[in-house]
Amino acid sequence: MVPSRLRSASLAAGLALTLTGSAALSQQTPLSAKDSDPRVMGWMQGFPPPADKIITQPDSVYFSFPKLRWSVCHLREFLPTTEISRGLGAPVPLTYPEPAAFADLRAEIDALAFTPLGGGPEMTWEASLYANYTDGILILHKGRVVYERYFGCLDEGGKHAAMSMTKSVTGLLAEILVVEGVLDDSLLVSDIIPEVSASAFGSATVRQVMDMTTGIKYSEDYADPDADIWTYSAAASPFPKPEGYVGPDGYWEYLAQVQPEGQHGEAFHYKTVNSDMLGWIISRVSGQSVSDLASTRLWRRMGAEQDAYQTVDGKGVPFAGGGLSLGLRDLARLGQLMLDKGQINGKRLFPAEVVDRIRAGGDQAKFAGYPTIPNGSYSSQWWLLHNEHEAFAARGVHGQTIYVDPVAEMVLVRFASFPTAANGGIDPTSLPAYIAVANYLMARD
Amino acid sequence: MVPSRLRSASLAAGLALTLTGSAALSQQTPLSAKDSDPRVMGWMQGFPPPADKIITQPDSVYFSFPKLRWSVCHLREFLPTTEISRGLGAPVPLTYPEPAAFADLRAEIDALAFTPLGGGPEMTWEASLYANYTDGILILHKGRVVYERYFGCLDEGGKHAAMSMTKSVTGLLAEILVVEGVLDDSLLVSDIIPEVSASAFGSATVRQVMDMTTGIKYSEDYADPDADIWTYSAAASPFPKPEGYVGPDGYWEYLAQVQPEGQHGEAFHYKTVNSDMLGWIISRVSGQSVSDLASTRLWRRMGAEQDAYQTVDGKGVPFAGGGLSLGLRDLARLGQLMLDKGQINGKRLFPAEVVDRIRAGGDQAKFAGYPTIPNGSYSSQWWLLHNEHEAFAARGVHGQTIYVDPVAEMVLVRFASFPTAANGGIDPTSLPAYIAVANYLMARD
Known part of the structure; x- marks a missing residue:
C-alpha cells in the first residue's frame, strides 16, 4: 500500500484524482447528480456541521466522490494559493439577450436531443447536464450568452477547479511568448533551464514539452509505492515536509531529476x-x-469579473499543470478570446497567430489511442478534435472543458464534478451534445 | 524547548508572532525599514530565487523579521484561506483631489513635525513612516483621500495581513447583530453554544466576550511546552494533524475546553x-x-475594490481573531464606515447605533496597564483612546491600524511590518503623528 503521508499530498500533483475517483466508482454505482448535490448531502452546513458532514484533510478524503462535488468549489480552503488578479477596474459584463428571449433559448436548448457516443437511447441536452454532474455551463454564440446554468456547489460568484484546463492557460501563455519572440520553441529545454540538463527534459525541445511528445519516465502505478507519482506528490505538497524527508522539494526540483523513457518526439x-x-x-x-x-x-485585460487563483507548492511555485480555479464567466471569456483569436471587448490582447498556431494542431499520427477523440491531436496544451467544425478544447478531469467551435462561432464552457476522473467516461454524453447545440445555433441564425 | 511541530502551526493561532518578532529583535538592532525592504532583500525574486532568498514553511521562519516584511503580503501562499467576496459589480472608487493638489497635500503632510511619546527629538511625518516600517498608509479627510503611499511588499492592488484588526471586523459584525436583535449580548455563551458549557466561556456573557473581560486561562509562556498557546496552535493548524494527535481539532474544539482563571467581568x-x-x-x-x-x-455593499480573504483551520473555520488580509483602500472604506456610522457612498449598511455603542467604550477602570493608551478602553473588539478627539481604533501586531478621529473627520489606515509584534514599540512614533496630521487637516479647513 501507498503510505498515507504520500497519498495526502497527491492533489498538489494533480493526478491521484484518477485513483480516488476510480476507487470510489469501482465499488458500486455512484450517487446520481441530484442525490450527490453538495446541498443535498449537507456538506459543511452548520456551525459546526455535524461531524460526518465536515470535509477536511487529506485530499484522498476531500477529493473523493461525493465529497469532491463540494471540494471543487473550495480548493483554496484546503491548500495555499496565489492570486491571479483581475486588477482594480470595473469588469466588462458579458452580453445577454432580453430575459424573455433568454428563457426561450434555454427551453429550446434544454429540449435538444442527441445520441450519445457509442449509441444508446437518445438523451436531451438537459438530461446530459445531470448525466455529466455539471456544476456550471455557459454557452456563447457570436459573443453573446445564449445559455447559463449553475448546479451543485457553484453559482455565478463562485470559483471552480479547472484541473487540467490549467495546462491550456499555461500553453496559451507559452504560445504568446513564442509568437512575440520571447521564447524560442526550437531550443532545448536545457538551453533555457540549465538546472534540468541531467534530467530527461534537458534534451527535449520546448515544442516537444508544449505538445507533450517528450520521452520521459513518469509512472502512475498507484499500487507501487516507488512510482513516480508519489515522489512527485511529496515534492509538490505545500505542507511542511516531514522530518527526515530527503526527496525533491517542489515542482522544479522534481523536474530536475526526471528519467528518460522512449524517444523525444x-x-x-x-x-x-x-x-x-x-x-x-x-x-x-x-x-x-x-x-x-x-x-x-x-x-x-479581458474584463474579468473575478480574480482567479492557483495552488502553489511549498516554495510558492504555482501548479502550472492543474492548480487553477476561476469563475465560469471568466472561463467563457478565455474561450471567446480563443474563438476571436486574441480579441475581446474590442481590444487585442495577443496576435491572432497565437491561436492559428494552436489550431494548426499536433501530429495526429502520434495521438493514437484516445477513443473518444479518434482523430484528434494535442498542441500547445490544447486538444484539437479535427472534426468538421474544427473544434478545439481545454479539458480537465471530472468534466472540465472549454469547447470552442469556430464554425458555429460557439464557445461552450463547463465545470463539472463527475464521479470518475477520466474524461472517457463523460465524453460520450458531452461531445455529441456540443455538436447538437452548435447545429441548433447555426440553424437558428 | 517547544516542539517544532507545534511552533510551525503558531501563526494559525495568531499569537506566537510576539515570540518570533521579539526573539529576532532581542539579539541585535534590526535592519532599518529601507534596508529590510523585501525588494532590497531580494526575497522570492527569480525562477527559482537563490536558495537563501526563498521564503517557505514553517511560520516560525516565514513570519520572523525581516522575512515577515514579505510574508505579510503573501499569507495565502502559505495557508489555506476562504474568500470574502466583494461580489461581481463595479467598485466605487475613492475620491481624490486633483493631482497637483494631492501632491501639495503629500508634501505638506510629509513635512509635519511631532514629538514622539515619551519625549525625544522631533520627528517628521515622513520619517515616522520609515521608523514604523510602514507598508501602506492612506488618510481620508471628510471622506476624500488626502494622502496615500505604499512601501515594501504592498501596492494599491495588493493585500496585507490585518492581524488583530480582524477582531474589530468580527466585533463590528457582532454589534450589528446585537443592534438588529439577532444576538442578545446579555445571554450566557452557553445559552447560544451549548458545546462550551463545560468550558470557562460557558458562564461568561456574550458582552464579556465582546469586551474581553472574561476570566479564562490562556497562558502564553512560550518557554512552557504545556502552555495553552501550543495547544491552541496545534488545534488551529490547517495542515493534516500528525499521526497520533489527540488534542482539540480546530478553533472551536479548543474553545470547548478552556479553563477558568479569575472572574468574568x-x-x-x-x-x-x-x-x-x-x-x-x-x-x-x-x-x-x-x-x-x-x-x-x-x-x-461598501464598493470594495478587492475581495479579501481569511485563513482557516483544518475544518474550514475562519480565524476570527487574526486571519484577515485585505487591500489598503478597502481598509479605508471600513474606517470611513465607522466614522460615518454605517453609511458609505450614500448607502446605509447598518444602523448608526452600532457605532454609537462601540464608541461608548468599555470600562476604563478595567483597562489599567496599557502605557501607550493610558486612558483607553476596549469595546466590541475596538480600542477607544478616550482622547480629546474621541479617537478609536482597530489595531494589529506589527503596526496595523484603522485610526478614526471623529473630531477631525479623519480616517487613517496603516499596514506595517514593524520588527516586533507588540504595538507598544510602534505607538510612540505613531499616535502623536496621527494627532499632528489631524490638527493639520482641521487647521486647513
Whole structure:
C-alpha cells in the first residue's frame, strides 16, 4: 500500500484524482447528480456541521466522490494559493439577450436531443447536464450568452477547479511568448533551464514539452509505492515536509531529476509534468510566475469579473499543470478570446497567430489511442478534435472543458464534478451534445 | 524547548508572532525599514530565487523579521484561506483631489513635525513612516483621500495581513447583530453554544466576550511546552494533524475546553480566544461564517475594490481573531464606515447605533496597564483612546491600524511590518503623528 503521508499530498500533483475517483466508482454505482448535490448531502452546513458532514484533510478524503462535488468549489480552503488578479477596474459584463428571449433559448436548448457516443437511447441536452454532474455551463454564440446554468456547489460568484484546463492557460501563455519572440520553441529545454540538463527534459525541445511528445519516465502505478507519482506528490505538497524527508522539494526540483523513457518526439504521452516544465520555462524567459503572467496577459485585460487563483507548492511555485480555479464567466471569456483569436471587448490582447498556431494542431499520427477523440491531436496544451467544425478544447478531469467551435462561432464552457476522473467516461454524453447545440445555433441564425 | 511541530502551526493561532518578532529583535538592532525592504532583500525574486532568498514553511521562519516584511503580503501562499467576496459589480472608487493638489497635500503632510511619546527629538511625518516600517498608509479627510503611499511588499492592488484588526471586523459584525436583535449580548455563551458549557466561556456573557473581560486561562509562556498557546496552535493548524494527535481539532474544539482563571467581568484581558469565541457565536446566530458575514454585510455593499480573504483551520473555520488580509483602500472604506456610522457612498449598511455603542467604550477602570493608551478602553473588539478627539481604533501586531478621529473627520489606515509584534514599540512614533496630521487637516479647513 501507498503510505498515507504520500497519498495526502497527491492533489498538489494533480493526478491521484484518477485513483480516488476510480476507487470510489469501482465499488458500486455512484450517487446520481441530484442525490450527490453538495446541498443535498449537507456538506459543511452548520456551525459546526455535524461531524460526518465536515470535509477536511487529506485530499484522498476531500477529493473523493461525493465529497469532491463540494471540494471543487473550495480548493483554496484546503491548500495555499496565489492570486491571479483581475486588477482594480470595473469588469466588462458579458452580453445577454432580453430575459424573455433568454428563457426561450434555454427551453429550446434544454429540449435538444442527441445520441450519445457509442449509441444508446437518445438523451436531451438537459438530461446530459445531470448525466455529466455539471456544476456550471455557459454557452456563447457570436459573443453573446445564449445559455447559463449553475448546479451543485457553484453559482455565478463562485470559483471552480479547472484541473487540467490549467495546462491550456499555461500553453496559451507559452504560445504568446513564442509568437512575440520571447521564447524560442526550437531550443532545448536545457538551453533555457540549465538546472534540468541531467534530467530527461534537458534534451527535449520546448515544442516537444508544449505538445507533450517528450520521452520521459513518469509512472502512475498507484499500487507501487516507488512510482513516480508519489515522489512527485511529496515534492509538490505545500505542507511542511516531514522530518527526515530527503526527496525533491517542489515542482522544479522534481523536474530536475526526471528519467528518460522512449524517444523525444516519438509519440504524444499525456503527462502533467510537461506542463510544469513549461511553466518553469515561461517563468524563466518572462520574469513572471505563471499566475502573474495569466494576470498581466489575460485577467487584467479581458474584463474579468473575478480574480482567479492557483495552488502553489511549498516554495510558492504555482501548479502550472492543474492548480487553477476561476469563475465560469471568466472561463467563457478565455474561450471567446480563443474563438476571436486574441480579441475581446474590442481590444487585442495577443496576435491572432497565437491561436492559428494552436489550431494548426499536433501530429495526429502520434495521438493514437484516445477513443473518444479518434482523430484528434494535442498542441500547445490544447486538444484539437479535427472534426468538421474544427473544434478545439481545454479539458480537465471530472468534466472540465472549454469547447470552442469556430464554425458555429460557439464557445461552450463547463465545470463539472463527475464521479470518475477520466474524461472517457463523460465524453460520450458531452461531445455529441456540443455538436447538437452548435447545429441548433447555426440553424437558428 | 517547544516542539517544532507545534511552533510551525503558531501563526494559525495568531499569537506566537510576539515570540518570533521579539526573539529576532532581542539579539541585535534590526535592519532599518529601507534596508529590510523585501525588494532590497531580494526575497522570492527569480525562477527559482537563490536558495537563501526563498521564503517557505514553517511560520516560525516565514513570519520572523525581516522575512515577515514579505510574508505579510503573501499569507495565502502559505495557508489555506476562504474568500470574502466583494461580489461581481463595479467598485466605487475613492475620491481624490486633483493631482497637483494631492501632491501639495503629500508634501505638506510629509513635512509635519511631532514629538514622539515619551519625549525625544522631533520627528517628521515622513520619517515616522520609515521608523514604523510602514507598508501602506492612506488618510481620508471628510471622506476624500488626502494622502496615500505604499512601501515594501504592498501596492494599491495588493493585500496585507490585518492581524488583530480582524477582531474589530468580527466585533463590528457582532454589534450589528446585537443592534438588529439577532444576538442578545446579555445571554450566557452557553445559552447560544451549548458545546462550551463545560468550558470557562460557558458562564461568561456574550458582552464579556465582546469586551474581553472574561476570566479564562490562556497562558502564553512560550518557554512552557504545556502552555495553552501550543495547544491552541496545534488545534488551529490547517495542515493534516500528525499521526497520533489527540488534542482539540480546530478553533472551536479548543474553545470547548478552556479553563477558568479569575472572574468574568473583573478586568480587561487581551486574549485572542475571545475573538474566536465571538466568531463562533455570530456564526451560530446568523447562519453564516464570519467570512460570509463580512462579505454580505460589508464587502459586497461598501464598493470594495478587492475581495479579501481569511485563513482557516483544518475544518474550514475562519480565524476570527487574526486571519484577515485585505487591500489598503478597502481598509479605508471600513474606517470611513465607522466614522460615518454605517453609511458609505450614500448607502446605509447598518444602523448608526452600532457605532454609537462601540464608541461608548468599555470600562476604563478595567483597562489599567496599557502605557501607550493610558486612558483607553476596549469595546466590541475596538480600542477607544478616550482622547480629546474621541479617537478609536482597530489595531494589529506589527503596526496595523484603522485610526478614526471623529473630531477631525479623519480616517487613517496603516499596514506595517514593524520588527516586533507588540504595538507598544510602534505607538510612540505613531499616535502623536496621527494627532499632528489631524490638527493639520482641521487647521486647513
